[in-house]
Amino acid sequence: MSDKVIEVRDLSRRFGTTLALDGIRLEVQPGLVYGLVGANGAGKTTLIKHLLGLLRAKQGTVKVFGLDPAQHPVEVLQRIGYLSEERDLPEWMRIDELMRYTRAFHPNWDQAYGLELLELFGLDPAKKVKHLSKGMRAQAGLIAVVSHRPDLLLLDEPSTGLDAVVRRDILNAIVRTVADDGRTAIFSSHLLDEVEQMSDHVFMVDGGKLVLEGSLDEIKESHHLLVLRFPRACERLPPIEGVLSAEGSGNTWKVVCNGAAGQVREAAQAMGGEVTLSRGASLQEIFVARVGRDRLKASQE
Amino acid sequence: MHIEISLQDGVPIYRQIVNQVKYLIASRQLDPDEELPPIRALAEQLLVTPNTIVKAYGALEAEGIVYKRRGAGTYVAEVTSRLARKEQKKILAQRADALLAEAKQLSFTFEEVMELLQSRQDVLNKVLSKENSDVG
């Protein structure tokens, strides 16, 4: 098995009184696309900053390409392409200057690829960053980040606030990065259908903890959505083992459960109810069930 | 090759691709020995991770529906007639399931459904024979 790209062990981080990360353990294998999902403030950006060495690991260890990114910034950052959430670029630079400048730090720069993307996006290389619209900034940042064929592509909320065309461009860039052997992509997003479509593996973060991780196929196959119908209306769903969240009112309740569909069915039938619909849950439904307000605190595994 | 991905029905994406490729072969939209799109191209077209395509093609190869030609692409296999029949049966079976479920909802017995089918078949036969006589 090839070396892990990223290895995080027991990473915790506190800012003042807030616990931003709580005992995170994860591994990233090469050649896969990883989706990082979580509510706002759940700790995604803090985790990404640790991977880049923008935060030094005070508790726990972080290893990227086998090295500590804060101790070896050059070796690690040379192989990473990172686009921040705010698309932080120097305002005074022109697009061609940005490409020329970034090129100097990454020996694997593919100028032909960069020019191809520039033409595909229809950007004027002489324009300054401060005169670009939001979408064009994302495109310019993407070109600078993808053209040096990074071994690890790290995108923090790449699609936020962008139109459908630019979003396609970004997803396309992720596909192209991973399709070349051995390269890895991690992206965090609020658009869960994008994550569902594009990820091999998913990390779900909530309150600084990693609440769910695994291959997307396994997650989807194990989580089920069931619609239960009871003869009598009830204000709150009686607790059933294995149910992650319950939504609904009166007679009809929609529940999401993990791996225990049969048990839930039996329990519901024991209470006199029946299952009117049973299907696999989408990632959005799983996310809301695990992280949202309707989740049931009693039945966490 | 036209494939549509839906995230709504809970079926894994690679399985959807496998099913749709089978359907395309069965409905003669893909011919034997025709080349399937390269993994990367299909991934870019559908905007899914290339590993999903790899999985899908792998599953198709395992079922004998496609074959790989020495690393130079994936092609539809010859053994399609049996497959086509199997696929077509599956499609009909789905339709039958839907009809039977609907009938149950509306409280029809199985005998009533058979009567209905027979009467509809008679109507169809009449229409077909009328067409034949018009043409001939």
Add this chain to the structure above:
Amino acid sequence: MRTPLQAVLWELWRTSQLQLLLVFGFQFAIVLLMYSAVFDGRNSGEATVQVLCGIFIIFSTATSAFSQSWRNTFETNHIGFSFRLGFVRPISTTQLVAVPMVFVVMVAPLCYLLPALLFNWLIGITSYEHSVPLLGPSLLAACIAACLVAVAWTPTTIVGRAFGLVAVGGGLIASLAMYHLHEVRSEPLIIAIAKPGYFDFSWYEYAALIMLPAIAMCVTVIAVDRQRHGDRWQFARLGPRWRKLSIPVPANRSWHQPFSSPLAAQCWFEMRRFGVKLLILGLLAPLIPLAVVTFGSLAFAGREGAPWFWLIATGFCPLVYQMIGADGAIGLRYKQGVLHFSAFDATRAMPNDRLIAIKLLLISLCSLVGWLWMVLATGAYAIMSGEVQWWVQLGQAVSAAVGEVSVIWWIAGACCLVLLYISSTATLLGLGMLFPLYPGFFVFSLVAAISHLVLAIWDAKHGWELHYFWISEGWLLAVVMVLGSGLALRKALVSRSLGKQLFVGMFCLWAIYVSTAIAMFFRAPSGASIPPVVIAIGAAGLLVPLASAAFAPLALASHRHG
């Protein structure tokens, strides 16, 4: 808060608290220092008191006039009105602009009045006859502050802002100079300003001082209103034509010239970010002594003081460039009032010590170029005004005082100068980066230093009763300096913030510096009578330039790696 007016006032008050605290604190500290230095105990001469009053008036008026300038944010990212968020609030432009400006006009004179009252009260205690005037400088401070705010908020382009600064600044300086010459011809400013009749304005002068802020306010309201609704001044219509006249930068040329190394790329980046601005500043800087000297020679009959101005300019300009360069090189930005170290800078694949070294290199080079240009201008002026003889005499006097010095000393001296410049720039960079992270610590240190100073001055007047305290503090200081330098160096080397190559380079320079210092110490005639604590502090101080090489990369690392 029930009305928009109350809301805006509350916002102004909340955002000014820290700045006002600093301004008042600073001024009170200076007043206390002056008082403890001169007025306590001994009977100082009348002339000294007058000079001090004059210093206080000038200093305090200037501080008050610029006390609100932090609001103006003379940054180039966005030019125009500072509170653009207010444009979408249901409040008229007049209120939006007039309220802050009135606030400035009211607060600036207060920044002078309160310290002045304290000053007068303290002098009154020691029964001197002098007092500093209250009304005149207050009005002046209000006027200047209002004009500065108007200049910051009215223009919307860099050119407009530069033009406004030069025009208004020039106008103010010219009118102040004319006023001074009208009042008094022969005495220097410091003495004349403290005399009772100096700030007796005639009615039209009062009228001018009151009208000027009012006019500034009206102009600003109109300009900001246009900004609010997206209108532009007519000059902007010249814009496209002017841009066509400017040199077109060919976009395709840069494709074919990739940078030869990451070092070259980073140098280009820093040059574009702040180096070019520093060079332009250096280019324009000789205009300042030129203006002062020309104006002075027009006003006064003789030109005796002219070469002194040039000498001062040449001597001080490297320090000024150093400070401005360090400020520009740090690259911290305030976004919506929150400190922000750009992720783009932080994810540069380059180690911290190289990043700092490039900044230091560029600051030093640009300062050197600026300094050489100033020397050239001085020489040109000397030749054109026929004062070469004065400079020759100065040179002869200096070489006579220094005596015979061998070449080795010159080389060693040059190395020491380079090391000191580099280490002082590195210290400035480090402090500039750490201050926003730990402001409390810095304020505490400043307060501690000022209280020590006041205590020292008091003790000096009372026959050094506390000299054991001072000696033990001195030893403590030496120990702290040694420990601090050692720890900083160790941390930087262990965490790889300071690489081996650069450390070795700095170490060699530092070794020359130390050997020169020791050699000079032993050559000096009065080496025997220096108290040991001073020697200890001096020896500990030798470590500081080396530690500064570790200090700056550590400061950068604390921003970069959280």
